[in-house]
Amino acid sequence: MTQKGLLEKSEFPPMRVTLRDGRSVTIRTVRSDDGDAMQAALEGLSAEARYSRFMGAINVTPALVERAVREPADRDRALVAVAGEGANVTVVGGARYVGDGDGETCEFAITISDGWRGAGLASRMMRALITDAAARGLKCMEGYVLGTNSAMLDLARRLHFEIGPSDEGPSVQLVRLDLVRARGDAAGGEV
Helix, strand or coil, X not given: CCHHHHCCCCCCXXXXXXCCCCCEEEEEECCHHHHHHHHHHHHHCCHHHHHHHXXXXXXXXXXXXHHHHCCXXXXXXXXXXXXXXXXXXXXXXXXXXXXXXXCCEEEEEEEEXXXXXXCCHHHHHHHHHXXXXXXXXXXXXXXXXXXXXXXXXXXXXXXCCEEEEECCEEEEEEEEXXXXXXXXXXXXXXX
């Protein structure tokens, strides 16, 4: 199969996971009908959480929410972690990667609601992104992380990302993971 063939649209099966604190969530592909829950999640983020994710102050606008729930392109993946069921679904986390067009590299972003931090959700969502990107034939995953975001930098280290300076300036670190190596690690149970 060609590299392009590996990146064709693929399904992401929903995963029910229990976090360290005993709470359960379902990690699944974002859907267009997640708009209201996504808006509530984004509006519920603390100023610090918004700044860490968007690297600046943002307002939650209809356009931002629409982009967050739009079905991703073939080379991309957008996941949400939801608690509850039916009409009581709450989005408590979001993670995505966007392919860069060369079919080899993708950039990730992740946001966890304030009340769900420290329970292992970011780790579970990042592992899902890594496994998915590697299975789809991408070779490198990277992200831009504020130097003050020690929790994300610590997670990146635990997941074997290399951390270094970025083109964004001294306050932003570039974290990069070799997905070819991660594919091998996953086969051995390490990622």
